[in-house]
Amino acid sequence: MSDQAAPTQLAEQGRWSETWGAFAKNKAAVVGLVILVVLIVVALLAPWIAPHDPVAQNLDLRRQGPSGDAWFGRDEFGRDILSRVMVGARATLLAAVGSVLLSGIIGTIIGVVAGYRGGFADSLLMRSMDLVLSFPYFLLAILVVAVAGPSLRNAAIAIGITYIPQYARVVRGATLEVMGKEYVEAAHASGVRGPRIAWKHVLPNISAPIIVITTVGLALAIVGISSLSFLGLGAQPPSPEWGAMLAGGRQYVASAAHISIFPGLAILVTVLCLNLVGDGLRDTFDPTLR
Amino acid sequence: MALYIAKRVAQIVPLLLIIAFVVFIALEMAPGDPATLLLGQNATPAEVAKLNADLGLDRPVVVQYLSFVGDAVQGDLGQSYRSGRDVVSELSRTVGVSATLAITAMLLAIIVGVSVGIISAVKQYTWIDNVVRVGVLALVSVPVFWLAILLIIMFSVKLSLFPAFGWGTYDHLVLPALALSTYPLAVIARLTRSSMLEVLGSDYVRTARAAGMPERTVVLKYSLKNALGPVMTVIGLQFGALIGGAVLTETVFGIPGLGRLMVTAIEGRDYPLVRGAVLLGTVVFVLINLIVDVLYKWVDPRQREI
Numbered sequence: 048m049s050d051q052a053a054p055t056q057l058a059e060q061g062r063w064s065e066t067w068g069a070f071a072k073n074k075a076a077v078v079g080l081v082i083l084v085v086l087i088v089v090a091l092l093a094p095w096i097a098p099h100d101p102v103a104q105n106l107d108l109r110r111q112g113p114s115g116d117a118w119f120g121r122d123e124f125g126r127d128i129l130s131r132v133m134v135g136a137r138a139t140l141l142a143a144v145g146s147v148l149l150s151g152i153i154g155t156i157i158g159v160v161a162g163y164r165g166g167f168a169d170s171l172l173m174r175s176m177d178l179v180l181s182f183p184y185f186l187l188a189i190l191v192v193a194v195a196g197p198s199l200r201n202a203a204i205a206i207g208i209t210y211i212p213q214y215a216r217v218v219r220g221a222t223l224e225v226m227g228k229e230y231v232e233a234a235h236a237s238g239v240r241g242p243r244i245a246w247k248h249v250l251p252n253i254s255a256p257i258i259v260i261t262t263v264g265l266a267l268a269i270v271g272i273s274s275l276s277f278l279g280l281g282a283q284p285p286s287p288e289w290g291a292m293l294a295g296g297r298q299y300v301a302s303a304a305h306i307s308i309f310p311g312l313a314i315l316v317t318v319l320c321l322n323l324v325g326d327g328l329r330d331t332f333d334p335t336l337r
Numbered sequence: 338m339a340l341y342i343a344k345r346v347a348q349i350v351p352l353l354l355i356i357a358f359v360v361f362i363a364l365e366m367a368p369g370d371p372a373t374l375l376l377g378q379n380a381t382p383a384e385v386a387k388l389n390a391d392l393g394l395d396r397p398v399v400v401q402y403l404s405f406v407g408d409a410v411q412g413d414l415g416q417s418y419r420s421g422r423d424v425v426s427e428l429s430r431t432v433g434v435s436a437t438l439a440i441t442a443m444l445l446a447i448i449v450g451v452s453v454g455i456i457s458a459v460k461q462y463t464w465i466d467n468v469v470r471v472g473v474l475a476l477v478s479v480p481v482f483w484l485a486i487l488l489i490i491m492f493s494v495k496l497s498l499f500p501a502f503g504w505g506t507y508d509h510l511v512l513p514a515l516a517l518s519t520y521p522l523a524v525i526a527r528l529t530r531s532s533m534l535e536v537l538g539s540d541y542v543r544t545a546r547a548a549g550m551p552e553r554t555v556v557l558k559y560s561l562k563n564a565l566g567p568v569m570t571v572i573g574l575q576f577g578a579l580i581g582g583a584v585l586t587e588t589v590f591g592i593p594g595l596g597r598l599m600v601t602a603i604e605g606r607d608y609p610l611v612r613g614a615v616l617l618g619t620v621v622f623v624l625i626n627l628i629v630d631v632l633y634k635w636v637d638p639r640q641r642e643i
Contacts, residue, residue, distance in 0.1 A: 178355060182615075183622045185581020190360065190615050193603045194367045270480050274585055277482050278600050293483060297589070300501070304490045311483030319478040326474070 069331040076327020079320035086317055090136035099127035101134040101287045110303035120305040123295055124285075128306065131287035132313050138288045139317075142203040142281075143268040147261055149207035154214020155257065159245050161215065162222025173219065176212035184209040188271060192280045199272070199288060202281035206271035210264050217260050221253035228252075255332040262325035266318045273314055289314050341634060345627055353620060354406065360615050361402050364608045374606055375418050414616070415609040417602075424613035427598065432617065434504060435594035438586070439579050441510055442517035447572060450522040451565075454529025458537060459556055469526065476523035481582045485516040485589040502591045513590045517582050521575035528571050532564040566637050573629030580618050 071077055089096070099117070105125035113120040119128035161172040179187065191205035225231060226249070234244050273290030275281035282288030284295065289310040296306025372388040373380060380388075389395050393404065408415070414424035457469035492512060493501035499511045536542060537560055545555050584596030591597075595614055602610035 178352070178359070181352060181356060181623055182619050183577035183580040185578075185584060186615050186618045188581075189584070189599065189603065190363055190611070193608075193611050194363050196368065266478065270478075273480060274482060274581075277480075277585065278588060280600075280603065290480075290482075293486070297486060300486055300490050301494050304494070307483070307486045307490075311480065311486065314480050314483060315475075315478055318480075319475060322474055322478050 066331055070327055073327040073330060075323050076330075079323030079327070082316065083320045083324065086136060086320070087140065089133055090140050093130075093133040093137050097127075097130035097133045099130045101126065101130040102285050103127075110299060110306065112303070112305055119309040120303070122292070122306045123299060123303075128292075128309050131292060132289070132309055135287040135289050135292060135310065136313065136317075138199060138282060138286060139269060139273060139290075139314075142199050142272050142288075143265050145200075146203040146207035146268040146272060147210070147264045149204060150210035150214055150264065151257070151261060154211040155218050155250075157211070157215040158218025158220075159222050159249060162219040162226065163241065163245055163249065169219075172215065176215045179209070180212045182209075185271070185274070188275060189278075189280065192275060197275075197280045197283065199276065199282040199286065202272045202275040203268070205275065206268050209271070210267065213260055213264065214257070217256050218253060221256050222249055225249050225252045259325060259328045259332060262321055262328055266321035266325065269314060269318050269321070338635070342631055345630065349623060349627060352623065356619050356623075357406060357409065357616060358402060360612055360619075361405060362398070364612050365398055367606070367608060371418060371608065409616075414613040417610045418607045419602075419605050419610075424609050427610060428595065428613050428617055431593060431595045431598045434592060435583055435587070435596060438510065438513055438517060438592065438594060439576070439583055441514040442582075443521060443572070443576065443579060445514060445518040446522035446525055446575070449518075450525030451529050451568065453522075454526040454568075455533055455556065455561065457526070457530045458533035461534060469530070473523045473527045476519045477527075479519065481516055481520060482585040482589055484519060485513070485586055488512045488516055489589070504590075504592045504594075509590075509592075513586045513592060516589075517579065517586045520578055520582060521572070524571060524575055524578075525568060529564065529568050532567050533560060536560045536564045562636075566633060569629055569633050569636070573626040576625045577622050580622060 103126060105121070108117075108121045108125040109123055111117065111121040111125070117127045117129060119132060122128055122131070157172050157176065161169040182190075187209050188202075188205040191208055192201050195201040195204065231244060231248050234248050239247075272281055273288070273293070276288050276290030277294045279291075279294065282291045284291060292310040293307050296303070296310070299306055370385065370389075371392065371394060372385040376384055376388060386395075393401060396404075405415070412425055414428070416422065417424055417427055420427065453469055457466045460466050489501040489512065492498045499508050500506075501512075503509055537556075542555060542560055545559050546552075550559075580596075583594060584599060586592070587594040587596040588600060595617065599611060599614040599618075601607075602614065
């Protein structure tokens with residue numbers, strides 16, 4: 048096996064640099080990716096680079112508009128909105144990543160098993176995915192939060208559950224496609240066992256569609272989680288989560304619109320960038336769509 | 338065709354039973370004992386036990402589920418813990434409001450989305466097409482509750498054109514319907530565009546053009562009809578997004594609809610009401626998709642064979 052490793056690695060590197068070359072041609076997607084990277088860096092460094100304490104109240108300054116001291120203005124408790132948006136990026140992005148990890152891991156396992164095993168396991172798994180899909184997704188998320196109790200973690204789990212079928216369906220389709228390939232048959236013929244084939248031969252070859260739906264899934268998770276927080280079913284005050292911040296500013300739209308505008312803008316920019324990157328990746332991996 | 342409809346309806350019955358089971362079991366696992374919720378924290382254990390027996394909550398879960406289904410079939414979804422009123426009457430009070438909002442938003446989304454999609458496809462690679470593509474991406478990315486707030490800031494606070502809050506007149510419908518329509522509108526526009534592009538590049542369209550047919554006939558008569566199939570399917574699925582969006586839109590605009598009712602019910606741990614609302618939303622979604630599938634088969638004869 049070891050003498051094969053070097054050429055495989057080279058081929059792998061070649062494939063990824065080719066993919067990057069195709070992706071880089073899509074300028075909108077590259078811009079989206081750059082902004083995303085900046086957002087992630089800001090989210091990671093937020094506690095150190097935020098200009099003010101995100102939870103420190105200053106009632107004298109409440110609902111003050113944007114100024115040199117507070118670029119995004121101050122909220123209903125006089126807290127600095129820019130600092131809250133920066134620290135909130137952490138909460139929102141982490142929750143979204145957790146949510147997508149949940150749906151990604153469970154959905155991928157279901158999809159690979161269904162596609163690989165076929166037969167009864169396939170029908171049983173995919174019919175149960177159809178059952179999840181027969182719920183309007185946000186109602187299902189609300190139901191889960193109603194049962195588990197409102198918190199950012201439960202909101203992330205709820206949204207993650209609703210996205211499992213997307214992974215399962217895409218991964219199952221991709222697995223079925225790969226299953227017909229010679230290298231899988233060869234592995235079979237040389238006596239490699241099922242789980243090893245799935246891990247070594249099937250998964251690496253279906254990574255493209257998984258990457259694409261993960262990007263889109265992150266966008267949906269951010270909107271979903273912030274929607275639940277907006278309804279009071281996700282992050283709880285005083286946690287600076289974008290959806291919860293919007294809910295707090297809602298009653299001041301007439302006198303202090305900036306409280307609602309900036310957290311929403313943060314959601315829009317992040318989700319838009321993810322969608323741009325997702326579209327770019329889809330075009331890169333599936334040239335027929337170009 | 339009748340056989341197909343009968344078959345689909347027959348498939349839906351077990352699906353609805355399973356959905357009801359999932360919702361029922363989920364809320365069984367919710368924290369808090371209904372009797373304590375009804376009687377308050379000061380109730381004695383004897384009172385709680387008696388109420389549990391009266392409500393039939395001391396029976397095995399499967400028996401409770403079967404009796405729930407039996408009652409549900411006869412139009413009885415139990416009583417609200419908070420108001421004590423029938424869940425069905427609480428739901429019917431609000432369902433009309435939500436239906437009006439959802440149908441208006443969906444009509445808007447279909448009319449504008451399909452038109453924009455056609456124009457974008459016909460004018461592919463022009464500035465119109467570019468604007469549409471960027472606009473669609475922006476609309477797909479904007480959270481509906483934030484858009485609703487922006488519409489209020491713009492059209493209620495700044496321009497005083499439409500009311501920001503409440504329900505009852507046509508004016509009250511404009512901003513919520515606009516906010517709610519954006520996501521399905523963008524999805525429909527995007528799909529119409531790609532579906533039209535595919536059809537416009539096909540052989541029979543080229544033949545029609547070569548035969549000297551006017552462009553309008555080629556686009557609206559020959560292409561659109563064939564491009565609308567996939568669009569119809571996505572319209573059915575978008576109703577799912579619409580039901581979720583309605584919960585948020587109703588909350589922002591203070592509309593007394595099903596979504597608002599559901600959020601209040603969750604806050605008050607009014608589980609029979611939550612259960613009824615989730616069930617109603619899901620049943621409506623399943624039925625709409627059935628209707629869309631049937632319509633699709635009816636419109637596109639090729640689908641009837643399958």
